[in-house]
Amino acid sequence: MPRLRAEDIRKMSPEERLRKLRELRIELMRLRGQLSAGGIVENPSRIREVRKAIARILTVMREEELRGANK
Numbered sequence: 641m642p643r644l645r646a647e648d649i650r651k652m653s654p655e656e657r658l659r660k661l662r663e664l665r666i667e668l669m670r671l672r673g674q675l676s677a678g679g680i681v682e683n684p685s686r687i688r689e690v691r692k693a694i695a696r697i698l699t700v701m702r703e704e705e706l707r708g709a710n711k
Contacts, residue, residue: 644693649700661697664690 649657668690674681681687 643689644696646696646700649697654701654704657697657701661694664694664697668694 644660649660652660668687671681671687671690675687
């Protein structure tokens with residue numbers, strides 16, 4: 641999966657962002673579950689990528705929330 645960039649997130653609708661956020665959180669739980677069960681994660685760097693993507697989505701959502709409050 642290509643890296644999720646802030647400009648791509650800004651182009652998404654709020655519903656798309658929430659759906660993507662939900663998907664990423666589920667994927668992160670799955671990856672952490674594999675790791676804690678002693679299993680081998682196929683791509684260990686994927687955990688970091690998912691965490692950063694979640695943070696980017698939350699940041700863009702917060703920016704828009706603050707921008708709406710200032711108007």
